[in-house]
Amino acid sequence: xxxxxxxxxxGVGIISETHLAVLGERGDVALEFAVDPxxxxxxxxxxxxVPSYGEPxxxxxxxxxxxxxxxxxxxxxxxxxxxxxxLSAARVLVEKPLVxxxxxxxxxxxxxxxxxxxxxVFTAYHFAFSPEVLWAAGLMAEHPEWGPVTNITSAFYDxxxxxxxxxxxxxxxxxxxxxxxxxxxxxxxxxxxxxxxVREMDGGAAAWCTCEFLSRGERGLARLRTSWLAGSSSKExxxxxxxxxVEIWIDHTAMTGFAARxxxxxxxxxxxxxxxxxxxxxxxxxxxxxxxxPDPVMSFATAARITELHHTAPAR
Ligand SMILES: NC(=O)c1ccc[n+]([C@@H]2O[C@H](COP(=O)([O-])OP(=O)(O)OC[C@H]3O[C@@H](n4cnc5c(N)ncnc54)[C@H](O)[C@@H]3O)[C@@H](O)[C@H]2O)c1
Numbered sequence: 101x102x103x104x105x106x107x108x109x110x111g112v113g114i115i116s117e118t119h120l121a122v123l124g125e126r127g128d129v130a131l132e133f134a135v136d137p138x139x140x141x142x143x144x145x146x147x148x149x150v151p152s153y154g155e156p157x158x159x160x161x162x163x164x165x166x167x168x169x170x171x172x173x174x175x176x177x178x179x180x181x182x183x184x185x186x187l188s189a190a191r192v193l194v195e196k197p198l199v200x201x202x203x204x205x206x207x208x209x210x211x212x213x214x215x216x217x218x219x220x221v222f223t224a225y226h227f228a229f230s231p232e233v234l235w236a237a238g239l240m241a242e243h244p245e246w247g248p249v250t251n252i253t254s255a256f257y258d259x260x261x262x263x264x265x266x267x268x269x270x271x272x273x274x275x276x277x278x279x280x281x282x283x284x285x286x287x288x289x290x291x292x293x294x295x296x297x298v299r300e301m302d303g304g305a306a307a308w309c310t311c312e313f314l315s316r317g318e319r320g321l322a323r324l325r326t327s328w329l330a331g332s333s334s335k336e337x338x339x340x341x342x343x344x345x346v347e348i349w350i351d352h353t354a355m356t357g358f359a360a361r362x363x364x365x366x367x368x369x370x371x372x373x374x375x376x377x378x379x380x381x382x383x384x385x386x387x388x389x390x391x392x393x394p395d396p397v398m399s400f401a402t403a404a405r406i407t408e409l410h411h412t413a414p415a416r
Pocket of ligand 1: 110111112113114115116135136137138154155156171172173174180195196197226270271277
């Protein structure tokens with residue numbers, strides 16, 4: 101980029117550390133401000149203090165920025181995105197999920213004419229950028245002879261049970277948090293068509309859902325398990341190509357994968373262990389966002405589709 105990208109950060113919590121680490125690697129980025137009512141002192145970015153605010157309106161009035169990053173609790177995204185869209189001309193990268201309910205999606209859609217929402221709003225669906233996901237998507241593209249994906253099983257575990265109410269405050273529920281990660285990751289492989297069942301359990305700390313999809317024009321079914329009742333983080337997805345007998349297993353925790361047919365290993369993907377997992381997600385995400393041709397998986401259209409799917413299960 102020429103001239104540098106002026107960024108404003110709203111929300112300085114856990115995931116902001118990854119945004120700041122990746123933005124800090126880029127010579128083309130300047131951090132203009134940080135907003136968080138809980139900030140106790142100025143944020144330091146590349147060794148310098150960044151102007152800090154308790155709410156976004158003051159920051160947006162005092163600074164012209166090209167990108168506002170919203171990394172706040174999920175149920176604040178819609179209000180803060182509306183403020184960023186109406187009080188600035190910047191693009192807005194919102195942490196996933198874009199919004200927590202359909203009314204908030206409608207609120208953003210209603211702003212479209214005034215604020216140019218599709219051209220300005222992007223969602224940080226970081227799992228879609230994880231190395232093993234990009235590897236598996238590339239492998240599938242290289243092997244059309246494997247036929248359509250017929251079944252998917254994905255299980256995402258986070259040990260958030262130990263964080264108690266704080267996990268619910270930041271992420272609302274396991275399905276709200278990980279279900280969105282699963283759907284946005286699966287959007288790399290198949291066209292998701294309908295959520296066919298949702299069972300939330302354990303007070304929202306776990307869920308079991310099914311989602312229909314199309315793969316090479318044929319219908320398949322994904323089974324999605326999410327849970328915070330876990331001893332450590334563990335996330336895995338299996339794509340089955342029943343017609344050819346091929347399976348792709350991807351481990352999102354280890355960022356690894358393999359493809360096999362019966363006893364034969366067809367392909368494998370490893371990781372050099374040098375890049376922290378979240379940095380490995382957000383580095384390509386920012387590269388894509390700032391490339392001038394953002395990956396469609398980050399687009400408002402994709403976020404609207406995923407939000408609708410996520411919230412429109414027929415039975416609970
Ligand atoms: N933690 C992760 O690994 C992770 C990964 C990907 C995405 N996310 C998403 O990022 C978002 C934030 O998650 P987190 O883990 O960083 O939560 P967090 O609770 O650690 O941080 C959120 C921060 O936002 C601040 N905040 C609250 N309201 C605000 C407001 N109105 N204006 C400015 N700041 C405000 C809070 O004071 C807090 O410091 C969530 O939507 C989550 O789904 C989190």
